[in-house]
Amino acid sequence: MSAMKPRTLFDKIWDAHVVETLPDGTALLYIDRHLVHEVTSPQAFEGLRMAKRQVRRLDGTMAVVDHNIATDASRFTGIEDPESRVQVETLERNVKEFNVPYIPLADARQGIVHVIGPEQGLSLPGMTIVCGDSHTSTHGALGALAFGIGTSEVEHVLATQTLLQKRAKNMRVTVEGPLPVGCTAKDIILAIIGKIGTAGGNGHVIEYAGSTIRALDMAGRFSICNMSIEAGARAGMIAPDETTFEYVKGRPFAPKGEDFERAVAWWKTLPSDEGAVFDKEVFLDASEIVPMVSWGTSPEDVLPITATVPDPASAKDEARRKQMQRMVEYMGLTPGQKLTDLKVDVVFIGSCTNSRIEDLRNAAAIAKGRKVAEGVRAMVVPGSGLVKQQAEQEGLDAIFKEAGFEWREAGCSMCLGMNPDKLTPGQRCASTSNRNFEGRQGPGGRTHLLSPAMAAAAAVTGKLTDVREIA
Amino acid sequence: MEAFTKLTGIAAPLPMANVDTDKIIPARFLKTIARTGLGKSLFANLRYKEDGSENPDFVLNQEPYRHAEILIAHENFGCGSSREHAPWALLDFGIRCVIAPDFADIFHNNSFKNGILPVRLPREVCDQLMEDAKLGANARLTVDLERQVVVRPNGEEISFEIDPLRRHLLLNGLDDIGQTLQQATAIDGFEAKQRAAQPWLYR
Numbered sequence: 109m110s111a112m113k114p115r116t117l118f119d120k121i122w123d124a125h126v127v128e129t130l131p132d133g134t135a136l137l138y139i140d141r142h143l144v145h146e147v148t149s150p151q152a153f154e155g156l157r158m159a160k161r162q163v164r165r166l167d168g169t170m171a172v173v174d175h176n177i178a179t180d181a182s183r184f185t186g187i188e189d190p191e192s193r194v195q196v197e198t199l200e201r202n203v204k205e206f207n208v209p210y211i212p213l214a215d216a217r218q219g220i221v222h223v224i225g226p227e228q229g230l231s232l233p234g235m236t237i238v239c240g241d242s243h244t245s246t247h248g249a250l251g252a253l254a255f256g257i258g259t260s261e262v263e264h265v266l267a268t269q270t271l272l273q274k275r276a277k278n279m280r281v282t283v284e285g286p287l288p289v290g291c292t293a294k295d296i297i298l299a300i301i302g303k304i305g306t307a308g309g310n311g312h313v314i315e316y317a318g319s320t321i322r323a324l325d326m327a328g329r330f331s332i333c334n335m336s337i338e339a340g341a342r343a344g345m346i347a348p349d350e351t352t353f354e355y356v357k358g359r360p361f362a363p364k365g366e367d368f369e370r371a372v373a374w375w376k377t378l379p380s381d382e383g384a385v386f387d388k389e390v391f392l393d394a395s396e397i398v399p400m401v402s403w404g405t406s407p408e409d410v411l412p413i414t415a416t417v418p419d420p421a422s423a424k425d426e427a428r429r430k431q432m433q434r435m436v437e438y439m440g441l442t443p444g445q446k447l448t449d450l451k452v453d454v455v456f457i458g459s460c461t462n463s464r465i466e467d468l469r470n471a472a473a474i475a476k477g478r479k480v481a482e483g484v485r486a487m488v489v490p491g492s493g494l495v496k497q498q499a500e501q502e503g504l505d506a507i508f509k510e511a512g513f514e515w516r517e518a519g520c521s522m523c524l525g526m527n528p529d530k531l532t533p534g535q536r537c538a539s540t541s542n543r544n545f546e547g548r549q550g551p552g553g554r555t556h557l558l559s560p561a562m563a564a565a566a567a568v569t570g571k572l573t574d575v576r577e578i579a
Numbered sequence: 580m581e582a583f584t585k586l587t588g589i590a591a592p593l594p595m596a597n598v599d600t601d602k603i604i605p606a607r608f609l610k611t612i613a614r615t616g617l618g619k620s621l622f623a624n625l626r627y628k629e630d631g632s633e634n635p636d637f638v639l640n641q642e643p644y645r646h647a648e649i650l651i652a653h654e655n656f657g658c659g660s661s662r663e664h665a666p667w668a669l670l671d672f673g674i675r676c677v678i679a680p681d682f683a684d685i686f687h688n689n690s691f692k693n694g695i696l697p698v699r700l701p702r703e704v705c706d707q708l709m710e711d712a713k714l715g716a717n718a719r720l721t722v723d724l725e726r727q728v729v730v731r732p733n734g735e736e737i738s739f740e741i742d743p744l745r746r747h748l749l750l751n752g753l754d755d756i757g758q759t760l761q762q763a764t765a766i767d768g769f770e771a772k773q774r775a776a777q778p779w780l781y782r
Contacts, residue, residue: 260693546601551605
């Protein structure tokens with residue numbers, strides 16, 4: 109490649125990590141950071157053990173438990189569910205046997221892998237970052253190339269610190285203009301997925317650009333990149349800037365002093381060059397974004413909160429009509445019904461999408477001085493022990509508890525239905541998580557994806573609510 | 580990993596788009612530390628009723644599709660999480676090949692690592708193959724990776740594209756970790772250079 113050819117942010121990080129290129133164009137890509145959790149790693153460590161292989165870069169690896177642990181006090185006295193306990197104990201045995209650095213459950217730094225990576229400075233701009241979890245795309249908000257991998261690839265990275273990868277295509281989503289009142293990063297990404305569809309980013313890495321994105325704080329940028337996978341893209345990225353450097357500075361694993369200055373000098377060279385070519389471009393006008401909520405069982409089935417449940421009869425073809433019919437039935441909806449008339453049973457504020465301190469502040473601003481509606485179970489699950497501590501220092505826990513929310517311990521919680529926090533069949537949930545698939549939050553559960561402020565608004569009114577009418 | 584060369588078997592039609600990995604295997608079944616035994620949980624929410632009994636309407640509960648080795652679906656198959664439990668569950672059930680118009684990237688990768696062949700064919704062709712599959716036990720499809728063709732029950736051959744490296748690994752059942760470790764010197768060299776330029780990445 110000629111040195112003069114303008115390159116994208118993705119191109120630059122990719123090029124800096126190619127160890128070798130095979131004749132067919134497949135790259136052996138070096139991985140700087142590998143984050144490991146209990147659910148997708150046991151079979152990988154077992155593979156290493158059977159092949160008598162070691163972990164190549166212990167200092168490039170960090171393990172934590174997050175997916176299947178309880179988020180109440182019971183977790184400190186032992187894990188009740190026998191299968192979950194075996195999985196956590198297996199990770200503990202594996203990190204000990206292979207000497208992998210580990211943040212245990214009782215450590216204040218424990219939390220959701222995609223919250224603690226950036227929080228600890230383990231995830232940095234310019235890095236290649238992987239984890240056996242599709243929401244690894246989150247870390248791309250720092251200006252890194254971060255993507256989810258399967259367990260075979262987890263084993264491959266543990267053994268070789270590399271992956272065999274085909275270069276993805278470049279896609280840019282540009283959002284311009286000031287974000288309207290009541291809207292957050294979550295509404296931006298839901299609007300993007302609604303526009304391009306859940307397969308819109310397949311085969312691509314998405315770079316989010318434009319003045320709206322630049323104006324977001326890091327928490328908002330994490331929320332956006334987090335849901336890139338819901339648009340089909342394995343990775344989402346945002347060019348590193350002063351907001352990024354300010355966030356990274358001083359974090360435990362971040363470079364310090366002169367190293368930090370050297371690192372920043374490199375990170376400043378990463379943003380896409382003027383004239384760099386993207387294979388696909390999408391534009392959004394921020395002024396058209398309104399608070400969004402999902403109505404169906406795919407993240408692309410989102411609507412403004414002011415809308416009504418769509419009628420399957422209006423579908424563009426028979427396959428879509430059938431799909432919409434199934435969604436309407438599963439979700440217990442009536443075509444034409446106002447979304448704001450939907451009563452909720454559960455409100456979940458948390459997940460790797462929306463559990464950072466800024467998210468909790470947004471939700472608390474709505475909850476303050478109000479009460480959770482009769483018959484609604486509302487829970488707040490901080491993304492990490494440190495987020496929880498900070499929220500408590502700011503008095504957010506008191507606001508939530510006073511309003512009738514449960515204030516819980518850090519973990520993946522009700523995002524994915526594999527720990528004790530689950531919906532029961534037919535329950536309707538306003539959720540700040542990332543997936544509304546059938547059964548995602550528990551068999552038969554009905555998920556509506558929305559922002560933390562919208563979730564808090566639903567909690568206090570007992571139904572899906574336009575946050576602009578509350579704030 | 581078991582090599583994949585040529586497969587002749589019963590194909591099950593699953594005319595759904597966006598079949599996500601939570602559908603293929605719900606998260607409550609991911610609490611295993613083994614790769615095997617997940618077949619009984621494949622498509623659990625669709626396959627079983629709330630009381631645990633089989634849902635007779637679901638294709639894999641019907642004859643001859645209980646013995647399906649090929650699955651045909653619509654767009655964006657395998658979207659959602661990175662769980663390799665999805666291909667493990669398919670494999671444990673007996674499915675070695677999925678045919679769809681396109682696949683989500685991570686599922687697509689994970690399939691190859693487990694000897695499952697994902698075949699991309701246009702939507703019209705998938706619909707045609709689904710009609711073939713609806714003919715039941717007499718409608719066996721052949722998927723020939725060597726020749727890169729799907730053979731319909733009427734003998735018509737439909738060719739498909741596949742990445743040559745992935746084809747090679749699958750045909751020979753090769754473990755790519757062993758392959759990569761042959762590049763150890765190149766990896767050492769990369770690390771030495773990176774350590775000099777960005778020492779903070781090494782601690």
